[in-house]
Every structure is written in structure tokens, then in C-alpha cells.
Amino acid sequence: MIDLSIIRLKGVSKKYPPDNLALRGLDMDVRKGEFVFLTGASGSGKSTLLKLLYCAERPTSGQIIVDGLDLSTLSPSQIPFLRRKVSVIFQDFKLLSSKTVFENVSISLEVLGLKRTQIEKRVRQVLEGVGLSGKLGHTPLELSGGEQQRVAIARAVVNRPPIILADEPTGNLDSDRTDEVLLLMEELNARGATIIFATHDERLYKNTHRRVFRLSDGRIEVTGP
Amino acid sequence: MTLPSLLKRALADLWNDLGTHMLTTVVIFLSALIFSFFSLIYFNLQNFVEHFGTELGLVIYLNKATPQDRIPALYQKLAGLEGVQAVVYISPDAAFKRLASYLKDEKDVLKGVDPKFLPPSFELRINRAVFHLDRLKRLAEKINRWPEVTKVQYGQEWLNKLKRFSVLLRAVVLISGLLLVLSSAFVVSNTIKLTVYAREQEMEILRLVGATNGFIQGPFLIEAFFQGLLGSGLALAFLYAGYRYVETLMGASCLLKGVNISFLPWTFIGIILFGSIFLCVSGTALAMRRFLRL
Numbered sequence: 001m002i003d004l005s006i007i008r009l010k011g012v013s014k015k016y017p018p019d020n021l022a023l024r025g026l027d028m029d030v031r032k033g034e035f036v037f038l039t040g041a042s043g044s045g046k047s048t049l050l051k052l053l054y055c056a057e058r059p060t061s062g063q064i065i066v067d068g069l070d071l072s073t074l075s076p077s078q079i080p081f082l083r084r085k086v087s088v089i090f091q092d093f094k095l096l097s098s099k100t101v102f103e104n105v106s107i108s109l110e111v112l113g114l115k116r117t118q119i120e121k122r123v124r125q126v127l128e129g130v131g132l133s134g135k136l137g138h139t140p141l142e143l144s145g146g147e148q149q150r151v152a153i154a155r156a157v158v159n160r161p162p163i164i165l166a167d168e169p170t171g172n173l174d175s176d177r178t179d180e181v182l183l184l185m186e187e188l189n190a191r192g193a194t195i196i197f198a199t200h201d202e203r204l205y206k207n208t209h210r211r212v213f214r215l216s217d218g219r220i221e222v223t224g225p
Numbered sequence: 226m227t228l229p230s231l232l233k234r235a236l237a238d239l240w241n242d243l244g245t246h247m248l249t250t251v252v253i254f255l256s257a258l259i260f261s262f263f264s265l266i267y268f269n270l271q272n273f274v275e276h277f278g279t280e281l282g283l284v285i286y287l288n289k290a291t292p293q294d295r296i297p298a299l300y301q302k303l304a305g306l307e308g309v310q311a312v313v314y315i316s317p318d319a320a321f322k323r324l325a326s327y328l329k330d331e332k333d334v335l336k337g338v339d340p341k342f343l344p345p346s347f348e349l350r351i352n353r354a355v356f357h358l359d360r361l362k363r364l365a366e367k368i369n370r371w372p373e374v375t376k377v378q379y380g381q382e383w384l385n386k387l388k389r390f391s392v393l394l395r396a397v398v399l400i401s402g403l404l405l406v407l408s409s410a411f412v413v414s415n416t417i418k419l420t421v422y423a424r425e426q427e428m429e430i431l432r433l434v435g436a437t438n439g440f441i442q443g444p445f446l447i448e449a450f451f452q453g454l455l456g457s458g459l460a461l462a463f464l465y466a467g468y469r470y471v472e473t474l475m476g477a478s479c480l481l482k483g484v485n486i487s488f489l490p491w492t493f494i495g496i497i498l499f500g501s502i503f504l505c506v507s508g509t510a511l512a513m514r515r516f517l518r519l
């Protein structure tokens with residue numbers, strides 16, 4: 001059988017000191033180009049699992065492989081290169097309020113050392129894609145919550161990462177905005193990105209044909225095809 | 226990631242947060258100004274003491290009956306003594322002329338006085354006399370035993386005071402200089418910490434989108450370099466302007482006309498510039514360490 005998984009966890013446990021066992025021996029596989037939901041009650045470990053995938057936390061035990069990189073042996077100097085493959089969208093946006101929308105998004109390309117003209121072109125393109133071409137020079141504080149979230153999404157996708165992790169990206173949005181964000185993620189997935197969408201909004205995955213991973217008591221169970 | 230691009234980002238950062246950066250620069254400016262001002266005073270006092278010290282010497286009065294042909298032999302004997310830099314013979318006639326010129330308009334009082342009424346004398350200049358007062362004293366005692374010599378003069382009391390003062394000055398300057406360096410290092414490093422911590426969020430986001438440590442650190446270090454250079458450079462320029470002003474004031478005053486002052490030596494200027502830059506750059510690197518997880 002050909003191994004198509006782009007993310008693979010084997011027996012992954014995470015213990016926060018002193019002895020909060022957030023994840024207990026998880027096994028999980030996500031295939032290249034797949035769109036999966038990650039759900040579970042508050043405190044069940046969704047954010048923790050995602051943090052392990054972009055190396056903001058290290059597992060206590062177990063093996064994690066992301067796009068061919070073994071995270072248990074990844075050196076700190078390699079983390080930036082993992083992060084260029086794995087983009088994260090946060091519930092609290094994590095935008096810089098002192099910078100403009102354009103600057104917030106262009107950060108992702110600046111770290112790659114792209115040329116100014118190239119950055120300009122791609123940022124404009126992406127911001128147009130999320131319907132924010134009119135707000136380039138605004139600062140995040142001048143935007144609505146939904147607009148801010150779309151800036152955060154634009155920042156996460158402008159460098160065309162193969163993997164996108166969304167940690168409750170709709171947690172602060174009303175249902176119309178939520179649907180917009182979901183649609184955006186579907187589009188990105190259609191263009192080839194692998195997506196893990198963490199949410200406790202049951203409405204989003206109730207009628208889905210996609211796999212849903214559910215965390216509870218530090219263990220994971222999967223439903224769907 | 227190239228140097229021009231890092232420079233560009235550093236300049237943009239400086240421009241975007243002029244207030245915070247100015248605060249650091251002002252703190253460095255003030256620290257460097259206080260320190261260099263202090264050093265300037267120290268150097269000039271030191272110069273003054275040293276200069277004065279080298280001009281000090283002995284005056285040896287000879288017996289009036291000393292025959293003229295003994296003079297060259299005495300001259301040789303004195304010049305051969307250890308530590309003696311120069312020997313000048315003052316004949317009774319020369320001494321008389323000197324006295325007359327001191328008296329200027331009142332030289333009439335010397336009318337009718339025998340031009341040879343003053344004793345012949347030697348003036349000795351001693352190498353760095355102020356730093357070897359014991360030697361000076363021993364020398365004086367030795368010469369005093371010579372049969373031709375009636376009196377050896379030197380401002381012993383005054384010299385002792387000067388010596389004690391210069392030792393004290395050196396101690397005070399060294400101790401307070403050290404305290405000054407420590408306290409300004411403390412203030413500067415805390416100011417720098419503030420500027421770094423103020424951008425904690427930015428660094429976190431940069432890390433999350435895959436910036437390398439060099440990319441994050443580069444502009445900060447360049448900014449720190451410029452702040453150190455600007456702050457200490459301005460301080461030195463300020464001090465120099467003040468120095469020139471004092472110099473002209475002294476030139477205009479007859480009392481201080483003869484006193485020479487000088488600016489800080491070049492090596493010291495280099496040390497102040499380099500020290501400030503080093504303080505800023507290393508302080509920034511240190512403050513950033515916890516955000517970079519090296």
C-alpha cells in the first residue's frame with residue numbers, strides 16, 4: 001500500500017507539568033489533500049494536538065511525522081522550515097494592531113525573502129480572494145471580527161502552504177461569517193491544501209462527508225469514511 | 226535574507242516606533258555624556274598634575290665666594306645625577322636682570338645696588354618629579370652637603386599636597402567611573418528590555434509564520450547598533466562643543482590664559498563609542514534570548 005498520509009501520529013502522549021495528561025497515546029493519520037474536522041469538548045486537547053503539529057509543544061512520548069519531517073528529532077533551527085509548510089489560523093487572530101492589513105499578510109512572504117514586487121502582487125491577490133482589497137491600508141482595529149479573521153486566513157495561505165491548521169477559526173464569528181470562513185477553507189482544500197479544522201461547532205460537521213476526529217479524555221476516535 | 230533587506234526593515238522599525246527608540250538613544254546619550262564629561266575633567270586634571278610635576282625641580286644657591294671656574298665642574302656633576310632632566314646656570318648678573326624685569330616700573334629701587342649682590346644658582350629640572358618626591362628629597366639632601374652649596378630649595382609641602390591630591394583624584398575617579406559604568410549599563414539594559422518586550426507579540430507572530438532567528442534578530446541588532454552609535458556620538462559631539470566653549474572662555478580670561486586644556490584622547494573616544502555600541506547590541510541580544518528559544 002502506498003503511504004499517502006501527510007500527517008501521522010503514533011502513540012502520542014502529552015503531559016503538562018505537573019501531571020495533566022492532555023493526550024494519551026493518540027494514533028492519527030491525515031491523508032494528503034484531505035480536509036478533516038477535529039472536535040471535542042473544551043479542554044479536551046484540540047489546541048494541544050495542533051500545537052504538537054507545528055512544534056509549539058513537544059510530545060511527552062510517541063512519534064509525529066509531518067510532511068516527511070520527524071518532529072521528535074527536529075532541531076530548533078529547523079522549526080522555521082516546518083512552519084513554512086504548516087500554517088496556523090488562530091481563534092484570536094494574532095494580528096499586529098500596529099501594522100496595516102497589507103503588512104500583516106506580507107509578513108508570511110517576507111520571512112521567505114521574496115522580492116518586494118512579488119510580495120505586493122501575491123498579497124493583493126490573496127486579499128482580493130478573501131474580499132478585503134478595499135482595506136489594504138487599514139489596521140486590524142478598524143476591521144470587524146469577521147474581517148480580521150479573513151486577514152488571519154490570508155496571512156496563513158499567502159505562502160501557499162501544503163498544510164493548514166485552523167484552531168477554532170470561527171469561534172468569534174456569527175453564523176454567516178462562519179459559513180464564509182468554511183467556504184474559504186473548502187476552496188483552499190480544493191486547490192490542494194491539507195486542512196485540519198478544529199471546532200466545537202457541531203453545525204459545521206453535522207452533515208459532512210468528511211472524517212471527524214473527536215477528542216475526549218485524551219483519546220481520539222474517528223467517524224466518517 | 227540580505228544585509229540591505231535587514232537594514233531596510235531596521236529603518237522601518239525605527240521610523241514606526243520613533244518614541245521608544247528615541248528613549249533608548251536619549252538614555253545612552255545621557256549616560257555617555259555624564260561618563261565622558263567626567264573623564265574629560267579627569268584627563269585634564271591628570272595632565273595638569275603631570276605637566277606641573279615635570280616642571281618642578283630644585284633651585285641650588287651657591288656660596289657667593291664660589292670661583293667662576295668651579296661652575297662648569299658643578300654643572301657636569303649636577304647633570305650627571307640620576308633623574309635630572311635639565312640644568313640651567315643663573316649667574317648673579319642674570320639673577321639681577323631677572324629681578325629687575327619682575328620689578329618692571331619699580332626697578333629704580335635697584336639703583337646703586339651691586340649687580341652681583343645675588344648669589345649664583347643652578348636650576349634643576351627633575352624627570353616627573355611629582356611622582357618621585359622621595360627621590361627629590363634625597364637628592365636635595367645630598368646636594369646640600371656639597372661645600373659650595375648654601376641652600377637647596379624646593380616646594381616640599383606644596384608638592385606633598387599635590388601628590389596626595391593626585392592619588393586621591395585617581396581613586397575617586399576610578400571608583401565613581403566604575404559605579405557610573407555599572408549604573409548606566411543597568412539603565413540602558415532595562416530600557417532595551419522594554420523596547421524588546423514591547424514587540425513580544427510581533428516576534429511571536431514572526432516565529433509562527435516561519436521566520437528564522439536571524440530574520441527576527443537582525444533588525445533589532447542593527448537598531449541597537451545605531452542607537453549606541455547615535456547616543457554616544459551625540460554625547461561626544463555635545464561634550465566637544467562645550468569643551469570648545471570653555472576653551473574660548475579661558476582664552477579670554479587673563480588668569481587662566483596659561484593653562485592648557487585638551488579634549489579626550491582618540492583611543493578614549495573610541496572606547497566610549499565602542500562600549501556604548503557593545504552595551505546596546507549585547508543587551509538586545511540578551512533580552513531577545515528568551516523569545517528565540519535558541
Ligand SMILES: Nc1ncnc2c1ncn2[C@@H]1O[C@H](COP(=O)(O)OP(=O)(O)OP(=O)(O)O)[C@@H](O)[C@H]1O
Pocket residue numbers: 016017020022040041042043044045046047048049200
Ligand atoms: N500551556 C499549558 N500548560 C499546562 N496545561 C495546559 C497548557 N495548555 C493546555 N493545558 C491543559 O491541557 C488540556 C487541553 O487543553 P487544550 O487547550 O488543548 O484544550 P482545547 O480542546 O483546545 O480547549 P478549547 O476548546 O477550550 O480551546 C486542558 O486541561 C488544559 O488545561
Ligand SMILES: [Mg+2]
Pocket residue numbers: 046047048167
Ligand atoms: Mg483550544
